[in-house]
Amino acid sequence: MKTRGQAAALQTDEPEESAGDRSRREILDAAARFLRSHGYHATTLRDIAGAVGIKAGSIYYHFASKDEIVAAVMNDGVDSVFDAVQAALRALPKTADPRRKLEAAIRAHLHALLDRSDYTSAGLKAYSDAPEAVRQAARPHRRRYEAVWDGLVRELVQADLTPRGVSREAIRLAVLGLMNWSPEWYRPRRHSIETLAGEFAAILLRAERMPVRPRPTAAQRS
Amino acid sequence: MKTRGQAAALQTDEPEESAGDRSRREILDAAARFLRSHGYHATTLRDIAGAVGIKAGSIYYHFASKDEIVAAVMNDGVDSVFDAVQAALRALPKTADPRRKLEAAIRAHLHALLDRSDYTSAGLKAYSDAPEAVRQAARPHRRRYEAVWDGLVRELVQADLTPRGVSREAIRLAVLGLMNWSPEWYRPRRHSIETLAGEFAAILLRAERMPVRPRPTAAQRS
DNA sequence: ATAGCTGTCTAACGTTTGTTAGGTCAACAT
DNA sequence: ATGTTGACCTAACAAACGTTAGACAGCTAT
Numbered sequence: 001m002k003t004r005g006q007a008a009a010l011q012t013d014e015p016e017e018s019a020g021d022r023s024r025r026e027i028l029d030a031a032a033r034f035l036r037s038h039g040y041h042a043t044t045l046r047d048i049a050g051a052v053g054i055k056a057g058s059i060y061y062h063f064a065s066k067d068e069i070v071a072a073v074m075n076d077g078v079d080s081v082f083d084a085v086q087a088a089l090r091a092l093p094k095t096a097d098p099r100r101k102l103e104a105a106i107r108a109h110l111h112a113l114l115d116r117s118d119y120t121s122a123g124l125k126a127y128s129d130a131p132e133a134v135r136q137a138a139r140p141h142r143r144r145y146e147a148v149w150d151g152l153v154r155e156l157v158q159a160d161l162t163p164r165g166v167s168r169e170a171i172r173l174a175v176l177g178l179m180n181w182s183p184e185w186y187r188p189r190r191h192s193i194e195t196l197a198g199e200f201a202a203i204l205l206r207a208e209r210m211p212v213r214p215r216p217t218a219a220q221r222s
Numbered sequence: 223m224k225t226r227g228q229a230a231a232l233q234t235d236e237p238e239e240s241a242g243d244r245s246r247r248e249i250l251d252a253a254a255r256f257l258r259s260h261g262y263h264a265t266t267l268r269d270i271a272g273a274v275g276i277k278a279g280s281i282y283y284h285f286a287s288k289d290e291i292v293a294a295v296m297n298d299g300v301d302s303v304f305d306a307v308q309a310a311l312r313a314l315p316k317t318a319d320p321r322r323k324l325e326a327a328i329r330a331h332l333h334a335l336l337d338r339s340d341y342t343s344a345g346l347k348a349y350s351d352a353p354e355a356v357r358q359a360a361r362p363h364r365r366r367y368e369a370v371w372d373g374l375v376r377e378l379v380q381a382d383l384t385p386r387g388v389s390r391e392a393i394r395l396a397v398l399g400l401m402n403w404s405p406e407w408y409r410p411r412r413h414s415i416e417t418l419a420g421e422f423a424a425i426l427l428r429a430e431r432m433p434v435r436p437r438p439t440a441a442q443r444s
Numbered sequence: 445a446t447a448g449c450t451g452t453c454t455a456a457c458g459t460t461t462g463t464t465a466g467g468t469c470a471a472c473a474t
Numbered sequence: 475a476t477g478t479t480g481a482c483c484t485a486a487c488a489a490a491c492g493t494t495a496g497a498c499a500g501c502t503a504t
Contacts, residue, residue, distance in 0.1 A: 020451070041263030045492065053442050057494075058452050066492065110349045125350075128406065129261050155363065163424040170421040177403030185395055199392035202385040204425060265464065278484050279464080288462065313503065 021109055024062045026052045028119075032073045036183075038068065040129035070126060071134045077123030078141040081112040085148055092122035099205055100157040102175075105152055105195035109179050114186050114193055121183050149176060161205050246284045248274045250341075255384045257344035260403075262292065262351035265371040293356045299345030300363040303334035307370055321427055324397075327374055329419035331401050336408050336415055343405050370396060383427050391431055440441060 029053035034043040045066055049056040054214035063069050089101055110121045127135060153171045156162050162171055177199060252273035256265040267288055271278040285291050310330035311323055334342045349357060375393045378384050382388060384393055 018450090023451075039261070039263070042351065044490080046490085057454080060493070061451060117437070126345075127492085129264065150307075162455090163427075166421045166424050169420065171425060173404070173407055174400045174422060174425050177406075178400045178451060180406075181399030181403045182395070184399075184402075196392060199388045200396060202388050203393060205397050206428065240480090245481080264462080270458085276481090277483060278462085282463070283481060327496080 011082050020062065022078065023054070027059060027062055027069065028073055028076070031069045032077070032118035035070065035073055035126045036118045040126040041124075067131060067134050069128055071137045073119055074123035074126060074130070074134065074138045076139050077119035077121070078138065080117045081109055081120045082141070082145045082148065084108045084112045084116070086143075089148075089152075095219065098152070098159045098161060099201065101195055102156060102204065105149070105199035106162060106175070106179065106200050107194065110182065110193045110200075111195055113179065113183060115188065124180055124183070146172070146176075157204070160200040163206055171204070174202075178204075229243045229303070230440065242284070245274065246275070249281060249284055250295055250298070252290045254299070254340035254344040257292065257295055257348045262348040265348075289353060289356050292352055293359045295341055296345035296348060296352070296356065296360045297363050299339065299341035299343070300360065300367050302339045303331055303342045304363070304367045304370065306330045306334045306338070307367075309333045311370075311374075320383060321423065323374060324378060324426065325419055325423035327371070328397070328401065328422050329416065332404065332422075333417055335405060336402065337410065346402055346405065368394070368398075378427070385428055387427045393426070397422075398425075 001056070009123075021023060027048060030048045031043065033051070034047050038047075044056075045059055046056045048069070049059055059069075063072075085105050085108045088104045092104055113124070114121070123138070127138065149170065149172050153162070153168050156171070157168055182196075240392075247416075251269060252270045253265065255273070256269050260269075267281055270291070271281055280342045281291075307327050307330045314323060314326055335346070336343070345360070349360065350359075372390065373395050375384070375390050375397070378393070379390055404418075404438040
């Protein structure tokens with residue numbers, strides 16, 4: 001049932017991708033691009049096929065239905081941002097300041113959403129339009145990812161870094177909503193993901209903005 | 223902008239709604255409901271007509287195209303939440319605490335989005351899927367509404383209630399994103415709009431949560 | 445050489461979509 | 475009585491949709 005990574009654990013070399021595997025991957029890539037920019041209903045199998053260089057009917061050699069493609073894209077998208085955030089958190093020392101963890105997670109999420117993976121934003125956009133069966137298949141992936149943020153928020157609350165009297169759920173909904181709405185307004189030329197991540201983290205915390213440790217243009221005040 | 227209030231004022235000076243006007247309004251109401259829950263492409267003229275009790279072709283007596291309906295719903299939706307927020311702000315004394323203004327605006331926005339008007343949420347959901355012509359027609363309405371929030375954020379910044387070093391734009395995008403994502407997770411049985419409004423306002427501000435003031439007549443200004 | 449598998453093609457199918465043309469029928473004005 | 479208008483209907487149109495069946499070229503293994 002896994003869509004991609006299964007051959008990754010092969011013993012010696014790279015998976016030796018066959019022609020069929022490459023087509024299958026290209027179909028998913030194209031589907032993710034169309035789903036991201038046009039949504040579920042406006043993404044047609046003929047569009048996808050055309051982008052891959054084959055005919056619409058040929059898709060059915062690789063997938064049983066449109067919804068199977070959509071489900072694969074959506075689940076890969078959630079797993080992808082899950083992995084990205086987990087990796088970003090693991091790159092920090094376990095005892096790191098929860099504020100830094102929050103900012104790292106926000107940065108990873110925004111990167112996945114806005115410039116790294118069509119899959120993540122495709123899943124986000126197509127979810128509410130997809131048939132119930134597809135959404136149901138995606139639910140475990142989504143829950144697993146939400147749990148990451150719930151843990152993060154829990155740490156913040158325990159460190160007393162969030163406004164008092166605000167439920168953990170509200171904070172999680174706030175941070176996810178704030179990020180997930182960004183595809184609606186983000187323009188690569190106009191916004192910097194790095195800057196946005198820092199600003200969003202600062203907004204969500206009670207305390208002042210964190211000291212600027214690694215880089216860029218953060219201090220235009222003072 | 224009136225959303226429902228069917229025979230609100232039977233007085234002599236009311237417009238005397240004709241049968242055609244009522245049909246037109248019912249078409250828009252039904253379109254808003256479908257657009258809200260199913261989005262642009264999954265909302266069909268036959269669905270709308272069926273909900274009103276007429277046939278699909280008859281819609282063209284009232285509207286020139288599907289997109290004209292969508293544009294009307296979208297623009298009414300933005301104007302509706304604009305009016306609601308403006309009214310909520312005007313109900314406050316001009317010199318009111320900016321924190322209170324923020325909370326009032328958030329509450330009004332959430333109410334418009336989640337339980338008062340199908341139009342507002344319909345416009346939000348359908349916007350990115352609608353043809354460019356429809357989006358272009360909606361842009362002035364959206365800009366006017368954004369300006370309200372920009373003014374609100376400006377007040378907050380001037381009162382030093384926001385984290386320092388964070389741009390006004392980031393704050394505005396944060397608060398709007400946080401609210402506009404709520405249709406994705408809000409469940410009326412599970413969440414309370416009043417509570418959410420207070421929590422979101424608290425999250426966005428540097429200071430502690432505001433004291434719960436029982437009555438507005440007290441002079442709290444020192 | 446032959447058989448089989450892989451990956452794609454052509455060509456259609458049944459359905460649904462937005463839209464249009466022309467008809468119908470009651471209410472009203474003359 | 476007659477003509478006009480308002481509001482709706484029927485019936486279709488072309489296009490586009492997801493999907494399917496069957497054919498066909500290229501490769502591999504016998």
